[in-house]
Amino acid sequence: MKIGVITFSNSKDNYGQMLQIYAMQCFLKKMGHECFLIRYTDSPKATASFKWNKVMTYLCKFPQYVMWYIQQKKESHQQRVYATSAQSSNTLRRFDDFLMDNIEMTHLIYDEESIMDNPPQADAYICGSDQIWCGDWAYYLNFAPENSIKIAYAPSMGGITDFPPEYETQMKQLIHRLDFVGMREKSGVEVCKRLGRSDTVKVVDPTLLLDTADYDKIRIPTTAKKPYIFLYLLGNPIGYKTKYFYDYAASKGLEVVYVASQGKVDDYKKFPAQVGEWIELLANAEMVITNSFHCTVFSLIYHRRVVTVPLTGGYERMNTRIYELLKNAKLEQLVLKEDLDQYQLSDWNFRDFDMYKNTELKRSTGYFNDILATKSI
Structure with missing residues (x-):
């Protein structure tokens, strides 16, 4: 089966991001599927809007976050300092080369408009993992055709449990289009169940689905x-x-x-x-x-x-x-x-x-086998 996976993939220094992409693709290939990464660029407007929601959540619901503003000021300065020295270091990390050498992916880098107008063709689509459920609707597979298999595997909300009403309404609509919802954290499972997906389960990060032999390569x-x-x-x-x-x-x-x-x-x-x-x-x-x-x-x-x-x-x-x-x-x-x-x-x-890792590997393999085998295109 041809499977398209959408997740964060643009970092130049986040090793976990690169390795969860590799793990998801390697796991699916070992199951006998053809898999590719859907390269996508986030909408700045959507990202900024969600970050503001995070700020309001912190300040309104958690007294300890009254120091949030001071911390953000420190981090802004830190980021400026980091940016002046990061470019040469990130070139040496060669993340783009890693993707080119190890990951099947789309030639086109989509944005929110192009992915709706001309979505990549696949039999099934997966969103996850990483903290992707906190912005663009593409990460909820809004572009996937109705007759395709749609899977959420280990997306994260980063511990956020409260969203603006309009965002939550759209989220609820989109997660009900999905054929399977497996969240990375327990808090994410609870949010999805609150939004009406009572069948949501907790799954492990895809990096836990491979062994040392896979990473030694x-x-x-x-x-x-x-x-x-x-x-x-x-x-x-x-x-x-x-x-x-x-x-x-x-x-x-x-x-x-x-x-x-x-x-x-x-x-x-x-x-x-x-x-x-x-x-x-x-x-x-x-x-x-x-x-x-x-x-x-x-x-x-x-x-x-x-x-x-x-x-x-x-x-x-x-x-x-x-x-x-x-x-x-x-x-x-x-x-x-x-x-x-x-x-x-x-x-x-x-x-x-x-023992825990082996149990979760069997469980996740079972989830994929069940949904990919029982759903018709």
């Missing part, structure tokens, strides 16, 4: 000096300075290989890894420290000792997906709560994670 060797801590930080605020992680590494006699993305700014030297190098560095690390969901996922897949640093400063809602993952893997203790000295450099127990 895209690994790129590096010359990193061992042993080292792999430090991967996004620009979202955390309760620790980067120096803290370097001091911890020094106390353990370990080097630090530091990769950063999405606006992370500090005075430490960073390595602009390609996607395959990012996996290689993680897979060979003595320990991984990160505030990233996908870095946590890959650390577990590769059985690396990982400590996850929770987000702060109004971004706590985004910790939900990590907490849910670690709870299901019975590894809740890997969330950093006080200091790193509580973690001994001994083996983590990944048995429960492996």
Whole structure:
């Protein structure tokens, strides 16, 4: 079956975005389907409108977000600083090359008008994963023909549960067109059920549907000096300075290989890894420290000792997906709560994670088999 997948795909430094695209396509191909990425550019107007809704939600419903404005000012400055140095680093990351070499995709990059006027042809369409349900209607498959199979697999709302009435009305209409709705977070499941999709289920991120053998195919060797801590930080605020992680590494006699993305700014030297190098560095690390969901996922897949640093400063809602993952893997203790000295450099127990991952792979495979086999074009 020919399947078109729409998700975020334009980042130049978000490794999780690239890897969830690769995972979804590789998983579907292993099932025997022909799969391609639908390249799409978001509407600035829709994105800006939704961001404003987020602001109002924070300020009105959560007292702790009264500091949101101050944090945004800090982040705006951080982004300006980051932009001046990011261009050359992002060129070295070669994300466009990764897509060209590993992903089947449309030649045309669609926008909200062209995708409605002349949608890509497929038997089935999938929206997901990533935090795509927070803007353009194309991510709800509004362009997909009525007689096509329409699947939402692991889209996220980023923890948002309240929307403007007009947005929610349109969302309700579109999710009722879908043949299957599987959300990445429990909060997303609850929103969909509130909107009338009582059959909504929770599914795992597509990166959890592959094994190390699948990711080893895209690994790129590096010359990193061992042993080292792999430090991967996004620009979202955390309760620790980067120096803290370097001091911890020094106390353990370990080097630090530091990769950063999405606006992370500090005075430490960073390595602009390609996607395959990012996996290689993680897979060979003595320990991984990160505030990233996908870095946590890959650390577990590769059985690396990982400590996850929770987000702060109004971004706590985004910790939900990590907490849910670690709870299901019975590894809740890997969330950093006080200091790193509580973690001994001994083996983590990944048995429960492996069992959870295998169970979810069977469950997701079953969902796809059922909907693709029983729905006629």
